[in-house]
Amino acid sequence: MKRVTMGHGAGGELMHELLSHHIIPFLPQFTVDVPLRSFDDSAVVDDIVFTTDGHTVKPLFFPGGDIGSLAVCGTINDISVMGAQPLALAQSIILEEGLEIGVLERAMKSVGQYSELAGVPVVTGDTKVMESGALDKMVITTSAVGKRSRFLDHDLEVANEYRPVSSRWLTDDNIREGDVIIASGTMGDHGIALLSFREGYGFETEVKSDIAPLNRLVEDVLRVGGAVSMKDPTRGGFANAINEWSSKSGIGIEIDEAAVPVAEPVRNACELLGLDPLSVGNEGKMIIGVVPEMADEVLKVLHRSPLGKNAAIVGKATSKFDCVVLRTEVGGHRILEAPVGDPVPRIC
Amino acid sequence: MKRVTMGHGAGGELMHELLSHHIIPFLPQFTVDVPLRSFDDSAVVDDIVFTTDGHTVKPLFFPGGDIGSLAVCGTINDISVMGAQPLALAQSIILEEGLEIGVLERAMKSVGQYSELAGVPVVTGDTKVMESGALDKMVITTSAVGKRSRFLDHDLEVANEYRPVSSRWLTDDNIREGDVIIASGTMGDHGIALLSFREGYGFETEVKSDIAPLNRLVEDVLRVGGAVSMKDPTRGGFANAINEWSSKSGIGIEIDEAAVPVAEPVRNACELLGLDPLSVGNEGKMIIGVVPEMADEVLKVLHRSPLGKNAAIVGKATSKFDCVVLRTEVGGHRILEAPVGDPVPRIC
Numbered sequence: 022m023k024r025v026t027m028g029h030g031a032g033g034e035l036m037h038e039l040l041s042h043h044i045i046p047f048l049p050q051f052t053v054d055v056p057l058r059s060f061d062d063s064a065v066v067d068d069i070v071f072t073t074d075g076h077t078v079k080p081l082f083f084p085g086g087d088i089g090s091l092a093v094c095g096t097i098n099d100i101s102v103m104g105a106q107p108l109a110l111a112q113s114i115i116l117e118e119g120l121e122i123g124v125l126e127r128a129m130k131s132v133g134q135y136s137e138l139a140g141v142p143v144v145t146g147d148t149k150v151m152e153s154g155a156l157d158k159m160v161i162t163t164s165a166v167g168k169r170s171r172f173l174d175h176d177l178e179v180a181n182e183y184r185p186v187s188s189r190w191l192t193d194d195n196i197r198e199g200d201v202i203i204a205s206g207t208m209g210d211h212g213i214a215l216l217s218f219r220e221g222y223g224f225e226t227e228v229k230s231d232i233a234p235l236n237r238l239v240e241d242v243l244r245v246g247g248a249v250s251m252k253d254p255t256r257g258g259f260a261n262a263i264n265e266w267s268s269k270s271g272i273g274i275e276i277d278e279a280a281v282p283v284a285e286p287v288r289n290a291c292e293l294l295g296l297d298p299l300s301v302g303n304e305g306k307m308i309i310g311v312v313p314e315m316a317d318e319v320l321k322v323l324h325r326s327p328l329g330k331n332a333a334i335v336g337k338a339t340s341k342f343d344c345v346v347l348r349t350e351v352g353g354h355r356i357l358e359a360p361v362g363d364p365v366p367r368i369c
Numbered sequence: 370m371k372r373v374t375m376g377h378g379a380g381g382e383l384m385h386e387l388l389s390h391h392i393i394p395f396l397p398q399f400t401v402d403v404p405l406r407s408f409d410d411s412a413v414v415d416d417i418v419f420t421t422d423g424h425t426v427k428p429l430f431f432p433g434g435d436i437g438s439l440a441v442c443g444t445i446n447d448i449s450v451m452g453a454q455p456l457a458l459a460q461s462i463i464l465e466e467g468l469e470i471g472v473l474e475r476a477m478k479s480v481g482q483y484s485e486l487a488g489v490p491v492v493t494g495d496t497k498v499m500e501s502g503a504l505d506k507m508v509i510t511t512s513a514v515g516k517r518s519r520f521l522d523h524d525l526e527v528a529n530e531y532r533p534v535s536s537r538w539l540t541d542d543n544i545r546e547g548d549v550i551i552a553s554g555t556m557g558d559h560g561i562a563l564l565s566f567r568e569g570y571g572f573e574t575e576v577k578s579d580i581a582p583l584n585r586l587v588e589d590v591l592r593v594g595g596a597v598s599m600k601d602p603t604r605g606g607f608a609n610a611i612n613e614w615s616s617k618s619g620i621g622i623e624i625d626e627a628a629v630p631v632a633e634p635v636r637n638a639c640e641l642l643g644l645d646p647l648s649v650g651n652e653g654k655m656i657i658g659v660v661p662e663m664a665d666e667v668l669k670v671l672h673r674s675p676l677g678k679n680a681a682i683v684g685k686a687t688s689k690f691d692c693v694v695l696r697t698e699v700g701g702h703r704i705l706e707a708p709v710g711d712p713v714p715r716i717c
Binding site: 023024025026027028029030031036039040043044047048049050051053056057063064066067069071072073074075076077108109111112113114115116117118119120121122123125126129130132133136137142143144145146147148149150151152155156157160162164166168366367 | 371372373377378379387391392396398401404405412415417419461462463465468469471477478481484491492495499500504510516714
C-alpha cells in the first residue's frame with residue numbers, strides 16, 4: 022500500500038488498516054478512560070467525553086439535509102451513544118476561495134437550526150481559506166465535549182440487576198450472551214438519499230436523509246434502563262457497527278435479516294444498484310444492545326419518539342457463533358461481514 | 370461582498386467581518402462562561418476549556434516544522450493561554466486520494482513527537498478522503514480540551530493584591546491601566562520561514578519556524594503570578610493580538626517598537642518583502658499582560674526557559690490612548706492597526 026485511496030476514508034476495514042498501521046503506531050500511549058485505540062464513538066478523559074468528525078459530504082445540500090445539519094448531528098450522536106450528554110460544539114470551517122458567501126450562509130443557517138433543536142451551542146470555531154482549486158468548496162470539522170448523562174448510572178444499574186456490567190460507559194465491548202440488539206429505525210436512508218441525488222438516479226423524491234440529533238432519544242432510553250451499548254451506524258452502516266460490537270465484545274451476534282427495518286424505496290434502490298442497505302450509512306439512527314429483560318421496555322420508549330417509531334428488535338448476542346451471522350429471509354444463514362468500506366463515497 | 374477571498378481566512382479584520390456578518394448571526398446564543406462571541410483563544414463551558422483549529426499550511430513540511438507539529442502546538446497553545454492545561458487532543462484528518470502514505474506517516478510521526486513533548490495525548494480522531502483534485506494533499510483539524518490550571522487561582526490572587534481582577538480566566542478583556550505587556554520572544558519567525566521556503570527567497574537557511582508547545586511555560590508564569598491576559602499571536606501576528614486586547618479591554622496600549630524582539634534575518638526579510646514583522650504569524654510565542662509590580666518576576670522566569678529566552682517588556686496599557694500606539698524607533702508615534710489579514714497566506 023503506497024497511496025491513499027477513497028476506501029481509506031470509508032469507515033470500513035480499509036480505514037481500520039490505515040489507522041492501525043500508518044497513524045496510531047506513531048502516537049504515544051497515555052492512560053485514558055476510553056482511549057484512541059479502542060476505536061469507540063468518542064474518547065473519555067477525566068470524565069469528559071470528547072469526539073471529532075470531519076465533514077466532506079458531496080454535494081453540500083441534498084434531500085433531508087446538508088453539510089450544516091450533518092456537522093451538528095454526526096458529532097452530537099457520537100457523544101450521545103457513549104451514554105453522555107453533549108455540552109458544546111467547536112466548528113472548524115475550511116472554505117475554497119471564490120465560494121459564494123450565500124452558500125456558506127445557507128450551511129450556517131442549518132448549523133444554527135440544528136444547534137437550537139439539539140440544545141447544544143457552538144462555543145468556539147476556526148475559519149481557514151484555501152486557494153481556488155485547492156479544495157472542493159467547503160469542509161466542516163465539528164468537535165464536541167459531553168458529560169456523563171445523569172441517567173447513565175441508573176441505566177447500568179438496571180442492566181446489572183440481570184447480569185454483571187463492568188463498563189462505566191456504553192462502549193462497543195459490553196455485549197454479552199443473550200443481549201438483545203435493537204435498531205432505532207430504518208437503515209440506509211442517508212447514503213441512498215445522497216447517492217441518488219448526486220448521481221440523478223431518481224430515488225431522491227422518495228428517500229430523504231435521516232439526519233437527526235439523537236441526544237434526547239438516548240436520554241429517554243437511559244431513563245428506562247438496561248442498555249449496555251449504543252452506536253450510531255454511520256459509514257459502513259449497520260454491518261460495520263454490528264461487527265465492531267461482535268469483535269470488541271468477543272461474542273457472536275445473530276441478526277434476523279427480515280427484522281431489520283429498511284424503507285421500501287431504499288430496498289428498491291439498493292437492489293437496482295447492487296448495494297446492501299446494511300452497509301450503507303445512516304445519520305439519525307442508533308443500534309442499542311440491551312439486557313433481554315429490558316428489551317421490550319426500551320422498544321416501547323423508542324416507539325414513542327418520531328426518531329424511533331420504526332425501531333425493532335433485530336437480533337441477539339450468542340456464543341453459538343464467533344462473528345455476525347445473518348438469518349436470511351429465505352431461512353439460511355450467512356456471515357455478515359464488515360464492509361471493506363462504505364459503498365457510497367463522501368456521504369459525511 | 371459576494372465571494373470568499375483568501376483574506377477571509379487570514380485572521381485579521383476581514384475574517385472578523387466574515388464571522389460577525391455571515392456566520393455568528395445564524396448561531397443561537399446560549400449562556401457559556403467564555404462564549405463564541407468573545408472571539409477568545411478558547412471557549413470555556415462548565416469549566417472545560419475547549420478549542421479547535423483547522424490546519425491548511427502549505428507546504429506540509431518547512432524549516433522548523435510541519436503540519437503535524439503545527440496541528441499539535443497551535444491547539445495546545447490556544448488552551449494554555451486561557452490559563453488552562455490541555456488534557457487531550459482530537460485529530461480530524463482529511464486526505465486527498467492518491468497522497469503517498471509516506472507523507473501521511475511523516476506528518477503523524479511529528480504529531481506523535483510533539484504530543485509526547487507536550488505530554489498531551491491524541492485520544493480520538495477521524496479520517497476522511499476526498500477525490501484526487503478535490504483537496505490539496507492534506508488538512509488536519511485539531512481540537513483540544515483543557516482544565517483550569519492548578520496555578521491560575523494563585524496567579525490571579527497575586528494580581529489582585531495590586532488591583533482588582535474580576536475575570537476567572539486569562540481572557541482578552543482583562544487589561545487595565547498600567548498593565549505591562551511582555552512578548553515571550555522574537556516575532557514573525559514562523560510566517561517568514563514558511564513564506565521564504567515556499568517562494569524560495571533564501572531566508573529559510575537562517576529563519577526557522579518557532580513552533581513549540583507553550584503549556585509548560587504558561588505554568589511557569591502562573592506559578593510566579595500576576596498575569597491577567599495571555600494570547601498566542603498567530604495569524605495577523607503581534608499587531609492583531611495586541612489590538613484585540615486593546616479593543617476588548619477598552620484601553621489604549623503603547624508599544625515601544627525598538628523593544629519588540631525581532632530576529633535580524635526576519636527583519637531583513639521583512640524589509641526586502643515590504644512586510645511588517647509585527648503582522649506576521651507566530652506559533653511558539655505568547656504575549657502576556659501582567660500587573661506592573663510582577664513584570665520583572667515574570668520576565669525572569671521566561672528567561673529561564675529556551676522558549677522564553679528572548680522575552681522582553683514591550684509596552685504598557687495607558688488611558689492616554691484609546692487604541693494601540695507604536696512609539697517608533699525614531700521617536701515618533703503611530704497607530705498600530707490590526708492587519709486586514711495576515712500578509713502570508715496558509716501559514717497554519
